[in-house]
Amino acid sequence: ARSSLSVARHIIQCRGAAGLYDGVEYSVLEGALEKAAYFYGYGWLRRAAVAARGGRPPGALADVALGYAADACHLPLTLPLQLVLARLITARGGSGGAGADGIVRGILKTQGWRGLYRGARAYVVLCLKPALQYAIFNRLRGAVLAAAAARRRGGGSGSGGAAAPAATTLSAAQAFALGAIARAIATVAVFPFTRAKVLAMTDDGGHSESGKPPPSILQSLVLIARTEGPRALFKGVGPELTRGVLSAALMLMIKERSGALSLQLLRSLSGHRPPP
Incomplete structure (x- = not known):
């Protein structure tokens, strides 16, 4: 099996360094839509649940269910973008390296509009990834803040003075570390379905020409395990962990600290000062 480094070298040799960024504009758009829809949907659902x-x-299970529902909200918009991005990256648009418009036209011509949603069934499981990620992060966050509050109370009572106010946000390092842990666990838990989704999206549609239906997600997983061994279900998990863990850790760190800065700004504007 080729390593990620050898694949990167091959791309640079064939298409230059710019080839490593093929489809970056679609990746940015897809990521922005996905994150915005998820956070808006999850925030609204969680507020409704709390009320x-x-x-x-x-609770933990309810939190996962809310995250699952929130992640499903963006799929009608982002799945076609994911498919176009996958075809651009693998240079298998069905039109000899056509651009995004050629890829979409080729899919619509041979498979109809449903072809834009190939691999969608994998999201029956893949919607659990962000749900697990944020549920794990929230639980770890609560545990860290509770432990910090306990230490502050202990320090205050031991010195005979008033305890320092409890922290309500994580430090940048804490948020980064907890975000990385949460994303790593969630990624590994569902990665076989991520691989099956990518295989479905990069399939050139030869099944439709032969009259045979494409294999389902579960059939693809069984076929991979039988022909390549169970370890092949996690082929490519290293690059996905590197990309996803770094992205999620940075995002959660920025989200945590921006929330803390916003709270401080609101307090200063309202003239409120935390107790000494």
Whole structure:
């Protein structure tokens, strides 16, 4: 099997360094839509759940369910973008390296509009990835803040003075580390379905010409395990972990610290000062 480094070298030799960034504009658009839809949907659903529970936060399983529902919101828009991006990256647009418009026209001509949603069934499981990621992050975050609050109370009582106010946000390093841990666990948990989705998206559609239906996601997983061994289900997990963990850790760090800065700004504008 070729390593990620050898693949990168091959791309540079064939298409130059710019080839490593093929489809970057679609990746940026897809990522922005996905994250915006997820955070908006999850925030709205979580607020509704808290209100329905009389102000009590949802439990772990309910949190995962809310994240699952929120992730499904963006799929009608982002799945076609993911497919175009996958075809651009693998240079298998069905038109000899055509651009995005050629890829879309080729898919619509041979497979119809449903062809733009190949691999969608994998999201029955893949919607769990962000749900697990944020549920794990929120639980770890709560545990870290609770431990910090306990230390502050202990320090205050031991010195005979008032305890310092409890922290309500993580430090940048804490948010980065917890985000990395949460994303790594979620990525490994569902990665076989990620691979099956990519294989479905990069399939050139030869099944439609032969009259045979393309294999389902589960059939693809079984075929991979039988022909290449169970370890092949995690082929490519290294680059995905590197990309996803770094991206999620940075995103959650920025989100955590921007929230803290916004809170400080609101306090300063309202003239409120935290107790000494």
